[in-house]
Amino acid sequence: xxxxxxxxxxxxxxxxxxxxxxxxxxxxxxxxxxxxxxxxxxxxxxxxxxxxxxxxxxxxxxxxxxxxxxxxxxxxxxxxxxxxxxxxxxxxxxxxxxxxxxxxxxxxxxxxxxxxxxxxxxxxxxxxxxxxxxxxxxxxxxxxxxxxxxxxxxxxxxxxxxxxxxxxxxxxxxxxxxxxxxxxxxxxxxxxxxxxxxxxxxxxxxxxxxxxxxxxxxxxxxxxxxxxxxxxxxxxxxxxxxxxx
Amino acid sequence: xxxxxxxxxxxxxxxxxxxxxxxxxxxxxxxxxxxxxxxxxxxxxxxxxxxxxxxxxxxxxxxxxxxxxxxxxxxxxxxxxxxxxxxxxxxxxxxxxxxxxxxxxxxxxxxxxxxxxxxxxxxxxxxxxxxxxxxxxxxxxxxxxxxxxxxxxxxxxxxxxxxxxxxxxxxxxxxxxxxxxxxxxxxxxxxxxxxxxxxxxxxxxxxxxxxxxxxxxxxxxxxxxxxxxxxxxxxxxxxxxxxxxxxxxxxxxxxxxxxxxxxxxxxxxxx
Numbered sequence: 001x002x003x004x005x006x007x008x009x010x011x012x013x014x015x016x017x018x019x020x021x022x023x024x025x026x027x028x029x030x031x032x033x034x035x036x037x038x039x040x041x042x043x044x045x046x047x048x049x050x051x052x053x054x055x056x057x058x059x060x061x062x063x064x065x066x067x068x069x070x071x072x073x074x075x076x077x078x079x080x081x082x083x084x085x086x087x088x089x090x091x092x093x094x095x096x097x098x099x100x101x102x103x104x105x106x107x108x109x110x111x112x113x114x115x116x117x118x119x120x121x122x123x124x125x126x127x128x129x130x131x132x133x134x135x136x137x138x139x140x141x142x143x144x145x146x147x148x149x150x151x152x153x154x155x156x157x158x159x160x161x162x163x164x165x166x167x168x169x170x171x172x173x174x175x176x177x178x179x180x181x182x183x184x185x186x187x188x189x190x191x192x193x194x195x196x197x198x199x200x201x202x203x204x205x206x207x208x209x210x211x212x213x214x215x216x217x218x219x220x221x222x223x224x225x226x227x228x229x230x231x232x233x234x235x236x237x238x239x240x241x242x243x244x245x
Numbered sequence: 246x247x248x249x250x251x252x253x254x255x256x257x258x259x260x261x262x263x264x265x266x267x268x269x270x271x272x273x274x275x276x277x278x279x280x281x282x283x284x285x286x287x288x289x290x291x292x293x294x295x296x297x298x299x300x301x302x303x304x305x306x307x308x309x310x311x312x313x314x315x316x317x318x319x320x321x322x323x324x325x326x327x328x329x330x331x332x333x334x335x336x337x338x339x340x341x342x343x344x345x346x347x348x349x350x351x352x353x354x355x356x357x358x359x360x361x362x363x364x365x366x367x368x369x370x371x372x373x374x375x376x377x378x379x380x381x382x383x384x385x386x387x388x389x390x391x392x393x394x395x396x397x398x399x400x401x402x403x404x405x406x407x408x409x410x411x412x413x414x415x416x417x418x419x420x421x422x423x424x425x426x427x428x429x430x431x432x433x434x435x436x437x438x439x440x441x442x443x444x445x446x447x448x449x450x451x452x453x454x455x456x457x458x459x460x461x462x463x464x465x466x467x468x469x470x471x472x473x474x475x476x477x478x479x480x481x482x483x484x485x486x487x488x489x490x491x492x493x494x495x496x497x498x499x500x501x502x503x504x505x506x507x508x509x510x511x512x513x514x515x516x
Contacts, residue, residue: 055410079410091278091403092454092463101400104411132457152411 006069008033008156008187009054014063016049022211023049027063029206029213031156031189033071036182038198039191041208047191048082050208051160054189055079067156075156078102078149080142082161095120095128095136095144102151119147123177139163139170143177156187163194175201249483254370258489261372261380262475265433265445268384270453270467271391272426273446277454278402283336284321284423285430286443287343291317292431293439294343296364297350307379310434314427317343322423326416367438367490369479376435383432387425398422399460441490445471448497452504470500 007030014027024046031037039047052058054065055077068075099116107115120126123143128136136144142162149157159178163171179201182188192198198205206213249255276284295313299306317339325332351361363371391398397418400408409415426446433442453466478493 052406055406057406057409077410079407081404081406090454092274092456092458092460093399093403094459097399097460098403101396101403102411103396106396134457148407158410 006071007031008069008072008075009065009067009189011054011065012063014050014053014065015061016046016053016058017061024053024060024208025211027208027213031187033069033155033187034182034185036178036188036201036203037190037206038202038204039189039206039208040193040195040198043193045209046211047208048160051158051189051191055158072155076104076152076154078146078152078154078157080145080149080157080159080162082164091133093133095125095131095133098133098144099147099151102148104152115151116147119150120144122150123147124173137170139166139174142166142174146177154186156189157181158189160191161193162190163192163197171197249480254372255479255483257372257374257377258369258479259476261377261436262369262479262493263472264377264380264384265437265442266471266475267468268387268429269433269442269446270449270471271464272387272422272429273450274453274460274464274467275398275402275422276426277447277450282447283333283340285426285446287321287336287340288314288317288427288430289434289439289442290340290347291343292434293364294347294350295431296434297347297354301350301354307432307435310431311428313343314431315424318420318423318427322416322420363438364434365439366488367434367436367441369436369489369493372436380432380436383428387429390421390425394418394421437493438490441494444494444497445474448494448501449474452497452501455504455508470497474500
């Protein structure tokens with residue numbers, strides 16, 4: 001008998017209202033272990049707010065969400081923001097400082113170095129270890145931030161518009177990295193405005209527009225329909241064979 | 246050259262100054278990267294108000310300075326999280342307000358008025374052994390906590406959202422950092438003065454940031470610059486007979502300008 005997997009994230013009737021404006025209303029979805037989910041929608045539609053609520057950075061007005069299941073009651077979440085709160089142009093840190101900040105407890109210097117190197121190797125950033133953060137390109141910086149989360153051994157990786165402002169080659173490389181992590185079993189929740197790219201990469205798509213969830217699923221035909229309604233135009237989501245297992 | 250060290254008051258000046266040079270830029274590093282450079286100046290002026298209050302009411306001035314600095318820290322943190330006013334405008338308000346109130350209180354008390362210059366500009370050569378014991382203990386506790394919670398302080402300084410999402414109690418670590426800053430600043434006041442403690446916590450860090458190196462190396466470089474400024478400032482003030490505090494700050498600004506120009510020149514040559 002096959003055991004039905006319990007979802008790792010369960011969101012029920014989630015509403016967020018800020019200054020009497022509805023940012024999110026009645027959002028419901030589940031994220032299963034090992035699933036790769038993309039949240040898409042126009043800017044200002046509420047995508048980033050959803051992530052902020054899940055990360056406890058913003059309170060919800062009503063509704064519930066639960067992160068964890070019987071197998072993993074308190075999953076570790078790795079978060080990669082769109083941009084850093086600090087202006088990292090002047091922040092005095094090198095790549096190894098930032099990656100090391102992902103460690104959750106004190107470890108010996110030798111083990112720390114080994115773990116930093118292993119995390120950077122995974123994201124193809126070993127050569128950047130001693131580089132100053134201000135000297136990195138957008139793509140390099142995002143890969144370094146992913147390396148940081150890898151030191152936490154996360155169960156879930158949450159990324160907010162991680163490829164915004166990247167050139168095509170860097171974007172390609174970044175999605176390849178996420179694909180590799182997903183292949184190894186990582187549960188990923190990704191927010192992006194890049195519909196076609198997301199449709200190509202992820203298992204499931206959630207569309208959020210005008211604070212409401214207008215589509216959730218894997219069918220590309222339905223997705224095209226939902227997106228056309230969302231953007232009021234004729235967008236064709238191309239069907240890509242993303243089932244790489 | 247070192248004959249000035251044969252005087253005991255000079256030995257105390259060097260020891261007291263060195264302790265402050267070790268701890269002020271260390272805590273200052275976290276303030277600079279969190280865009281709270283003005284905080285150290287604000288806290289020093291609020292402490293000055295605390296001292297004036299202490300002198301007038303008979304409470305130990307250092308204690309009242311520390312309590313006032315803590316009150317200011319609580320107010321700053323509260324308004325920062327509530328986002329009701331621009332944080333830097335509140336700092337400016339507290340800075341001007343506390344300095345004005347301090348001056349009024351100082352002028353109300355005839356005996357206290359004499360002390361105003363000492364607390365404004367410090368008096369490194371009149372440091373007593375008990376002053377050294379107070380700042381030494383404060384520095385030791387601060388250094389231990391900054392070392393123990395280095396990772397947490399780094400993370401809340403690097404990105405508060407990442408820190409929160411990693412499960413850190415950002416409010417608590419913020420409060421602890423500001424508490425330590427309030428302690429270091431209010432207890433250093435009698436030695437380096439209200440106008441100068443802020444400078445010693447911030448300028449060496451600004452110089453170190455120019456090196457674009459790791460966070461720990463930046464802290465070490467800042468401490469190095471502060472120690473050089475204090476030692477050469479004391480020596481110079483002794484030889485050319487100037488006020489020690491302003492001489493120390495003057496040297497630290499000079500070191501910043503030299504380092505800045507050197508880095509600019511090197512960058513131009515590399516292009």
